[in-house]
Amino acid sequence: MKKYKTYIIGGFLLVIGLAIGWIIKPITQTANESMHDHSEMIGESSSVGEEIWTCSMHPQIRQNEPGICPICEMDLIPLDNSISNDDPTILRMSKEAAKLAQIETFIVGGNPSTNQHINISNNQQIETSIKVDGTIELDERTVKSQTAHLTGRIETMAVTFEGQYVTRGQKIATVFSTELLAASQELLTAVQYNDRVEGLKDAAIQKLKNWKITGDQVQQIIASGKPIETINIYADHGGYVLNKKLSQGDYVKQGQALYTLGSTARLWLIFNVFESDLANVNKGNKVVFTTPSIPNKEFNARITYINPLLNSSSRTATVRAEIDNRNNQLKPGMLLNGMITATRAKIKKGEDVPVTIPNSAILWTGDRSVVYVQVPESEVPSYEFREVEIGNRSGENSTITSGIDIGDEVVTQGAFAIDAAAQLNNNFSMMNREVKIKKEESADMVPSYSEDTSPKFKDQLDQVLVSYLELKNSLVETNPTNASLSADLLLQSIMKVDMKLLKGDAHMYWMEQHNAMQSHGEKIKNATDVEEQRNQFDFLSQAMINSVKAFGTNEKTYYVQYCPMAKDNKGANWISSEEQIRNPYFGDKMMKCGSVKLELN
Secondary structure: OHHHHHHHHHHHHHHHHHHHHHHHHHHHHHHHHHOOOHHHHOOOOOOOOOOOEEOOOOOOOEEOOOOEOOOOOOEOEEOOOOEOOOOOOEEEOOHHHHHHOOOEEEEOOEEOOOOEEOOHHHOOEEEEEEEEEEEEEEOHHHOEEEEOOOOEEEEEEOOOOOOOEEOOOOEEEEEEOHHHHHHHHHHHHHHHOOOOOOOHHHHHHHHHHOOOOOHHHHHHHHHHOOOOOEEEEEOOOOEEEEEEOOOOOOEEOOOOEEEEEEOOOEEEEEEEEEHHHHHHOOOOOEEEEEEOOEEEEEEEEEEEEEOOOOEOOOOEEEEEEEEEOOOOOOOOOOEEEEEEEEEEEEEEOOEEOOEEEEHHHOEOOOOOEEEEEEOOOOOOOEEEEEEEEEEEEEOOEEEEEEOOOOOOEEEEEOHHHHHHHHHHOOOOEOOEOOOOOOHHHHOOOOOOOHHHOOHHHHHHHHHHHHHHHHHHHHHHOOOHHHHHHHHHHHHHHHHOOOHHHOOHHHHHHHHHHHHHHHHHHHHHHHOOOHHHHHHHHHHHHHHHHHHHHHHOOOOOOEEEEEEOOHHHHOOEEEEEOOOOOOOOOOHHHHOOOOEEEEEEO
């Protein structure tokens, strides 16, 4: 009987042991998995609709629930899919993300304790209201001309009246051209004698491409064996027709304007300020205005430009504000009545008031501290990165000597959440101050870690370059579908780079470039418009160039090439494995536009 009881007790203990083991195993497995190399967590995805949590210092860490970062042990934060924006100093957030961050703001020049403007009675701040009139005008930066690409007679004209809306890529005219007839006949002749005269066919094709005739059209000419005498012209820009210069049946020369057009999405507000009031008007002043065309409705804007010249006859100078007009409610030519609120801060006559803000608004980073300023009159919550210099600190407030002005609305609560979102979106932030728009600004700022970089890391960087060149070729071919696929492969190759091979400053520099390439690569992958992909490719290319300059490669020599006409004549760079120019920003439109700017060995 004792033996039987012993068996029962032993069996019972065995069952308990197995149960405990079954419970402990998943816990141990989870703990072990959390200690794995953080590179294995890069690129984790979640199902649609799930909230993703990430680390503000290591954005490659992503998981579907709250927790801590396995690298730095900081609390994970919700990933904010910030709204796309080309200016890296401004973070645009969704309304849901801004609400989650519980953002509070303070108007500079007000009472830090109550967030209210100091009134004139205590002799510390004087508000001046200046009455002005004005008109609405088009933003001159959007006005463009549509030109003919070759000489001929306009057979048909789709643009028939001023005020007509034209979309980019729309067929706008058909041109009959004897020059086109002759050039296409030359092409057919060159095809016949190409074996005898080297380069004759290429020269004939290039002549047609200079008139923006596509490669497909060239192949149609060759396939049909017949010259063509008419060609379609497609709109290079979108907008409303402002001035129609030619009509059907008119003769047109190469480069001659068919019409000019402009966009009404963003308008200029031009106000007249009398000479006696100019001293009180500054950039950033708020202006509230109305228009007789829309009664009982007030609009708000900020002064962005003050004309340095005075009209000697009216004794006025014009000031300009800008406003978004997405619903086309406002129209150029409307009359305006406005009130500019100008603020002058004084302690006593002749003495300026220091700009004082709460300490909670300041992200302390040493000599260069950071605040975030709410962008006024923006459609979605937008916050601008500002570096400030700190003067005296007194209690809960600090004096700012430069970086912000009276009237700015600084973030006093939620600044860390904004900064974390900016870091994830590759915007300016405390940890990322090297984001650049103009390539010239960063040309001499790339550090050199090549001598200390391991060959293994360079091999991995070479693989990233291979994927990058595939993306570049897809844009050369103006193929947005292939560009999205290539961007996905590029992101995968970036994830495979072992950042543990770098130490110290080199590691931090790679993190900055890694974040930039990942952010802009994702935008290229998700974009369907090739022009948006090309816009993001510019930023991606700069991060890629910085990486190759800083760390070097093992494989071969690469070429940094530059097109001065890309991005509306602002210019853009890219990397190529060969010296021949094949422009990813224009494709067939201007395939050979560009030059070799630098060799990377």
